[in-house]
Every structure is written in C-alpha cells, then in structure tokens.
Amino acid sequence: MNAPAVTEDRARERAAARAALVRLRKMPSDDPEYMGLREYVIGEYMSYARYIAGKFRQRGEAQSDLEQVAYLGLVKAVDNFDPDYGAAFLTYATPMIAGEVKRHFRDTTWDVHVPRRVQENALAVRAAERELTQELGHPPSAAEIAHRLELSADEVAEAYEAGAAHNAASLDVQTSMSDGDGASLGDLLGGEDPGFELVVKREALKPLLAKLSPRDKRILLMRFFRNMSQTQIAEELGVSQMQVSRLLAQILGQLREQVEAGP
Incomplete structure (x- = not known):
C-alpha cells in the first residue's frame, strides 16, 4: 500500500474515532454499547498517548511506565471531553495527557519530599x-x-x-567488594567511634587528677598503670586489702561525681 493510501486510511480511522467519541458523549453510561464504544475510542488514540509519553523518555523513567501514565491521562480525557465546547479532542487531550505524565514525575519519582x-x-x-x-x-x-x-x-x-533528592540509595543495596563478597551500603557506613567519648572523659579527668592527694594519686597509679592487685597495693602501703578497696571506691566515686557534674 502506498503512502497516500495509508494517509487516507488513517484519516478515515481518525474521523471514525471522532464520530464515535461524539456519540459516546451523548450516550448514557448505562447504555449496553457504552463500554464497548469507550474502549474503541481509547484504543484509537493510544498511539497518540504513546507519542506524548515519548517526549519524556530521557528523564530516567522506563518508557513502559510513562506510557501507562499517559494512557491514564487519555482515559480521563475521553471521559471528560465535551464536544459542545467546540475544541478538537486532541487539543483538549494533549495537555491532559502531558499533565498526567508531569504529575507522575512530580509526585511519584522523588525519594525525598521537595516542594x-x-x-x-x-x-x-x-x-x-x-x-x-x-x-x-x-x-x-x-x-x-x-x-x-x-x-x-x-x-x-x-x-x-x-x-540530588530525586533518587536516594537504600542502605540495604548490595555493593561489590574487592574480594567478591557482597555487603550492604549500610555495612560500609561508619558508626560513632567510642574513642571520642574516651578522649572527652580523659580530658575532663586531667584537672581532677591533679587535685588529688599524693596518697590517692599513688593508689591510682599502682592499680591502673602498674596493674597491681589490691593485695599488692595493701602490702606496699602497709594497710589491709579491705582498706585499699574502700579507698579505691571512694576515690573513683568522687572523680565520677565531679566528671558528671561538669565544670
């Protein structure tokens, strides 16, 4: 079939679709022929909806998804078109189909809420x-x-x-490791280093340790820096192990209270 013949056939098909659309709009929805005629009209214009969807194909969405959204806009256009207003159907349907696709991008493809x-x-x-x-x-x-x-x-x-907020990576997404094993993105993210809290406490203790009596400093030095047992400390100080235990508890308790109280 040559090109002029194809064009004429397509023109007749569009004319028949427009006539069916006008008839559909004048037909009550409970008419036995209504649903069949509606499906026929929608089917005749689906290629045009695909054409509109194709204009948005470079925005990262699957073409099949865009076409489904465009079909939804087409259905809305068919159901709401009023031929009495005098506008051609495609003039009415084009912004409705395109608007549906744009709404899809605006409302459903953003992982993070953006105005x-x-x-x-x-x-x-x-x-x-x-x-x-x-x-x-x-x-x-x-x-x-x-x-x-x-x-x-x-x-x-x-x-x-x-x-940058359009797509967010899931912490559960699998990544490839150099040894071939897989790990989730969340596994690769660093956590809070407990060493930071240790540094803070150590700095807070420095001025408090400086204020201790020579005896208390000596007890802490033997217990925590020389790793001596309470019995060994007691023998060196010439006191009982029970006294060393009470002294350690007293010293550490005072230091703890002062650290928690702050400056």
Missing part, C-alpha cells in the same frame, strides 16, 4: 540543560540556564540541589 515549585524547576532545568548542550555544543552555565528559563541564579542552584 512542587522546586520539583518543576528541577525538571525544567534538566530539560533546558539538554537543549542548550545540543544548541551550544557544550554544557551550559547556570547563568545560561537561568536566562533560558527566566529564573534567578538562586532558583537554578536550588533546582540542582533538589535534583
């Missing part, structure tokens, strides 16, 4: 960046993007920051 205005700017900045790269032959500057979109430099910067 709608910023989401729209982020999508517009991304599209402008692609267009200007093709036109200029090099990646555009933020100022060039701002001029194209009539945005301020702060709004463009905000849009770029929001773009």
